[in-house]
Amino acid sequence: MKVLIQNGHVLDPVTDRNGVYDVLVEDDKIVKVEKGITAEADKVIDAEGCYVMPGFVDLHVHFRDPGLEYKETLKTGGEAAVHGGVTTVCAMPNTKPVIDNGVKISEVQNRAKKESKTNVLQLGSVTIGQMGEDLADIKGMAREGCVGISEDGKSVMNASLYRRGMRAAKEAGMIVFAHCEDITMVEGGVMNADARAEELGLKGITNAVEDVIVARDILLAKETGVQLHLCHCSTADSVKMLREAKKDGIHVTGEVCPHHFILTSDDIISDDGNFKMNPPLRTQADVDALIEGLKDGTMDVIATDHAPHAAAEKNRSMKLASFGIVGLETSAALTYTELVDKGILTPMQMVEKMSTNPAKILGLTDKGSVSEGKTADLVIFDPRKEYEIDKNTFFSKGKNTPFHGWKVKGEVACTMVGGKVVYEGGQIID
């Protein structure tokens, strides 16, 4: 099977290609990137006016499968992913049951191969059942191909136990994905601790709730030598500490989610559960620092923290709603609109943050690049399309987004996974 993508603007941080080329795909591989390819093909895609990028690699999603299928499944999450141009995801282990041993890792990964349109890398928990008491079977999970561990949803509060987890991860060649939140300091907070929270009569979460654990986890990474990835950074001091840690040669990377670099707590106009997520929306000073971090390379990755919940769990007061918002189907458009179109990041930097850097962090040498020999995970993105985000067009079961009705520029026109077109023009392709 040969697919020829013609006249698209190829963006490839690896070869530095940044211009109009044709891309020839044969079976699951990119075989040629050149101007004016004349080869016969089974399918020809006209990408004139569109960017051709390596498929996005999202280091942080929740597919809720097994056990919470009413929120999302491997199938619906996979459809949401490819609708958003995301061809590989890391799925967090806070499912029911929690993914904490090798058998559970292989069960999900095997099922995902059949049920999901996107590539799913299932992460494992740090402790059994995410209970924070005993280490999960870290070695056993690595043996089944698990690339990293995370207690996402909470932090391992016992630093000694976490340190042992990090040592085990280091030994197994795994990454630690850190959710940074000192649970003893949350004190019932549901949004950022600021004047807006007071106006809404809601309890606040201070920046230090995140920052003290970021500091601790960086120091533990320094001591253990493990590869640490900081999830959903939201504060100015997280950026500052990550910048310093990198200067010191500590193996640590950081991600930012679109909602954290776009919205502040002042955007919460009423007590609406769709604005509730962990960590919370912060202040303009934090947003500015996150954006500066994205620009100067401190923040390596844009990830979604796609966290689908049922309508009844979200359409209620922030006091009662579940934490988390969906992101897979809005992330590329929001990033393009808010960062690229406004001249903050170049289109190439968008590709670095959404594909090349996360692929590098995972050690996936066949992904994150539109160049000869790589796996044909590709996204064709039309930057001319202007529209309003409509949650009713989501393939995800989760409609919980604060961006419903937002005007954006840039639309995923086509997504290819392993050389197969899986999404095109509003349709999932079987």
Ligand SMILES: NC(=O)N[C@@H](CC(=O)O)C(=O)O
């Ligand atoms: N981000 C969230 O607010 N919620 C996530 C957990 C997490 O990422 O910490 C979830 O699982 O719903």
Ligand SMILES: [Zn+2]
């Ligand atoms: Zn988290």
Ligand SMILES: [Zn+2]
């Ligand atoms: Zn998460």
